[in-house]
Amino acid sequence: xxxxxxxxxxxxxxxxxxxxxKAIALGIGAGLGSIGAGIGVGFIFGKVIESVTRQxxxxxxxxxxxWLGFALTExxxxxxxxxGLIAFFL
Amino acid sequence: MTTKAKALxxxxxxxxxxxxxxxxLGSNGKNEEFTPTDEFKLDPWVSIxxxxxDMSINKAVLYLFLACVLTTVVMxxxxxxxVDKPNRVQTAMEVMYDLTYSNIARNNMSxxxxxxxxxxxxxxxxxxxxxxxxxxxxxxxxxxxxTNIFGLELPTLALYAATANISVPIILTLVVWFAYQAxxxxxxxxxxxxxxxxxxxxxxxLKGPIFVIxxxxxxxxxxxxxxxxxxxxxxxxxxxxxxxxxxxxxxxxAALGWVTLPLAIIFFLxxxxxxxxxxxxxxxxxxxxxxxxxxxASH
Numbered sequence: 001x002x003x004x005x006x007x008x009x010x011x012x013x014x015x016x017x018x019x020x021x022k023a024i025a026l027g028i029g030a031g032l033g034s035i036g037a038g039i040g041v042g043f044i045f046g047k048v049i050e051s052v053t054r055q056x057x058x059x060x061x062x063x064x065x066x067w068l069g070f071a072l073t074e075x076x077x078x079x080x081x082x083x084g085l086i087a088f089f090l
Numbered sequence: 091m092t093t094k095a096k097a098l099x100x101x102x103x104x105x106x107x108x109x110x111x112x113x114x115l116g117s118n119g120k121n122e123e124f125t126p127t128d129e130f131k132l133d134p135w136v137s138i139x140x141x142x143x144d145m146s147i148n149k150a151v152l153y154l155f156l157a158c159v160l161t162t163v164v165m166x167x168x169x170x171x172x173v174d175k176p177n178r179v180q181t182a183m184e185v186m187y188d189l190t191y192s193n194i195a196r197n198n199m200s201x202x203x204x205x206x207x208x209x210x211x212x213x214x215x216x217x218x219x220x221x222x223x224x225x226x227x228x229x230x231x232x233x234x235x236x237t238n239i240f241g242l243e244l245p246t247l248a249l250y251a252a253t254a255n256i257s258v259p260i261i262l263t264l265v266v267w268f269a270y271q272a273x274x275x276x277x278x279x280x281x282x283x284x285x286x287x288x289x290x291x292x293x294x295x296l297k298g299p300i301f302v303i304x305x306x307x308x309x310x311x312x313x314x315x316x317x318x319x320x321x322x323x324x325x326x327x328x329x330x331x332x333x334x335x336x337x338x339x340x341x342x343x344a345a346l347g348w349v350t351l352p353l354a355i356i357f358f359l360x361x362x363x364x365x366x367x368x369x370x371x372x373x374x375x376x377x378x379x380x381x382x383x384x385x386x387a388s389h
Contacts, residue, residue: 071368071372078317079314079317079318
């Protein structure tokens with residue numbers, strides 16, 4: 001009897017439902033993940049600016065490493081997005 | 091009038107029209123019927139089933155086939171017409187060859203490995219690149235809604251990328267993963283290859299835990315390589331979908347479309363211009379890094 005009544009009581013008093021929790025999981029997962037990606041991508045491009053200032057002739061070599069680093073860092077934000085989707089749908 | 095003044099006036103006009111639209115059109119209430127994830131739903135067009143295995147031809151199969159045909163036809167067409175005085179197309183193709191050979195393959199693999207695996211890595215690059223790019227071309231593949239043109243029932247235009255389905259990147263990743271593990275075992279022998287996962291110079295006590303961590307990371311590479319490509323393209327399509335009008339339709343606030351449409355255009359240009367090519371480049375580069383790392387002399 002309690003296992004039927006408890007979720008209903010929980011929902012009516014605090015408004016917390018399964019769907020709501022899933023939505024929070026998706027929002028927090030995808031949202032917090034962007035912090036790391038933002039910092040990382042900014043760091044990479046900052047370092048590129050610094051090193052091109054020091055040695056302008058290395059520009060093309062650094063550019064290809066820059067794009068590699070950018071995509072690898074950006075991918076971490078996408079991992080959190082996928083985890084959020086898994087929490088939401090599965 | 092200065093440029094700054096013109097820009098400020100244009101922006102002010104934009105906000106003003108948004109407010110006017112909100113007041114005039116208002117909200118229609120939440121829309122329960124529109125399901126934007128239908129873009130990624132695959133209806134079987136020609137049903138082919140071998141028992142439990144579903145091999146039917148659907149939208150994703152068509153896009154994969156298109157990508158294959160485009161890649162092979164374009165490459166062989168240009169290759170057959172190479173002349174000594176290159177025109178622009180040939181120059182572009184030579185630039186791409188140089189990118190894939192010098193930058194992707196030779197930078198990360200030894201000369202022998204490059205000679206063996208460069209065609210594979212370059213094909214990976216071109217296939218994923220073209221597969222990503224045709225995902226942004228509207229093609230008449232939407233069999234849910236059809237339009238009436240001159241009395242013919244034609245399917246409406248829809249955007250879909252084959253790489254937005256997890257199965258395509260994961261198969262490419264599995265091919266790369268098994269290939270580089272096999273290359274490493276062939277080059278060094280199984281025990282010596284697996285021992286090579288531990289960086290040289292680790293103190294004896296740490297060798298055990300480091301080996302476990304390295305082994306796990308080798309297996310996680312399957313997930314990371316595939317999910318990187320899949321999530322990038324999927325997120326791009328979903329952004330364009332929601333910004334381009336999905337949000338306005340779902341929430342029922344028509345004026346939201348006015349606000350989000352420029353964002354949708356910017357995201358579309360960003361995706362086509364940068365992300366499609368970059369993800370193909372990253373996949374090919376990582377594949378060649380894995381090949382090079384597997385067969386490198388002990389470090």
